[in-house]
Amino acid sequence: MSGAPSDGLALIAGTGALPGLLAGALAARAEPFVLAEMEGFPAAVPGAEPLRFRVERLAPFLDDLLARGVRRVVLAGAIRRPRLDPSAIDPATAALLPRLTAAMQAGDDATLRAVIGLFEERGLAVVGAEAVLPELVPGAGLLAGAPTGADRKDAARAAAIVAALGSVDVGQGAVVAQGLCLAVEALPGTDAMLDWVAATGAGLRPDPAGAKGVLYKAPKPGQDRRVDLPALGPGTVARAARAGLAGIAWEAGGVICLDRAGMVAAAEAAGLFLWARDPGDAR
């Protein structure tokens, strides 16, 4: 996977399904790229032999990418904040660390902006996953089923809640049913939230015959949309069904759909709607 041309692409892969999807799409189009992963966060990319890097040696890693002809970088998949081994830090990376650690104090969004800044100052453009695979991020419209008027109101309320949360750099999701907020996403993520709603939410809806509720996902208002977009997949649909929800809505253009066909099939089988909602939609 080396030998990239001088506008070469690197896929810096974390955990989850997205890196494998992107690598597969690039391979299918016979586009060369460099695959890299952070030590401790193995990327699930079948058959690939990734470059491994450590945050403690970020500066030489960036130089290595440049030497391989890389000029564009996609940061895809999840990583957690790594613990640093001070004895492994080289001098060039040490010079970068004060900015990184200061940003980490200020939250996830600031950390990602700082990381993007470090790449770009070296001449490495950071591009979003949809630059590689545009169909990952659906535009506005219904992908499956149709929300009722009550579902649309629940989606609008959930969108307001997610926006308020994003302003304090928390979560990218919420569940609302009949106007009531059943759950708010925090560090454990969407799947954990939906499992919790499945376990606790049934008795909380005031009208048992009323609206069943909506999972809503959106990027945080302040986040850089080239990285860390929220993602949905067929597993999210299955969990939303188990949580007794009417469907899933998300900010059109701001959420990655991993395996859209699989999501639609799962939603149609379970009778859920899937709605890429125009954020300007008043209700």
Place this chain on the structure above:
Amino acid sequence: MSGAPSDGLALIAGTGALPGLLAGALAARAEPFVLAEMEGFPAAVPGAEPLRFRVERLAPFLDDLLARGVRRVVLAGAIRRPRLDPSAIDPATAALLPRLTAAMQAGDDATLRAVIGLFEERGLAVVGAEAVLPELVPGAGLLAGAPTGADRKDAARAAAIVAALGSVDVGQGAVVAQGLCLAVEALPGTDAMLDWVAATGAGLRPDPAGAKGVLYKAPKPGQDRRVDLPALGPGTVARAARAGLAGIAWEAGGVICLDRAGMVAAAEAAGLFLWARDPGDAR
């Protein structure tokens, strides 16, 4: 419990421990009061024979309170939004319902403000529980243990999150550890959130030897503080300990401590701090 004087007090009791505490304090001081409960939401007040009312007949209930000499009302304890039986609504209550149902569409805070408005227009002053029992709501200070600097930062971050949530009329609590938001309170409440942190949160703290995290509670910024203040009790302390937290912080003057001595004993036994935090505290 009838025969109240003409500035008589009514305790409108929902579920939970608060009504029984207030009734006990009033009885201990030999202060007469009228006890009332909403049908379907039995108040745990030992030995008392409450008036029962239905939302469908709210107007005659308010007239009944006035006829009994009641002029001040405490709304204490929890209720859920009731389902209405249209055939049971009397004409005077029917005239009030459009305002109530409109408020219910706008959320919990609006609903409570509307309810308070209905009482006050009839000449019934709504007072807070601390008007009956001032020691329920501690002022700023430490009640047990002492937060570290990291705990204070976690409390400050959690306070910002709770304030952002309150602006969209959601929850009154959050759990933050090492700057990361482990959980956000929604409809299921504080206990459910803490149980969830106990089940999921251990592996989420980046530094296993670092700050263990803080539960923070505060009223919503827009809420009327005479009703629906968040409450803590010894059970909250026990759950926070099981969730592996360092302690509990809350907005001084804005949170009810049910059984303060029991909370302090539980916190000291478990090594947790209890901190009524000045909301102006920068960190």
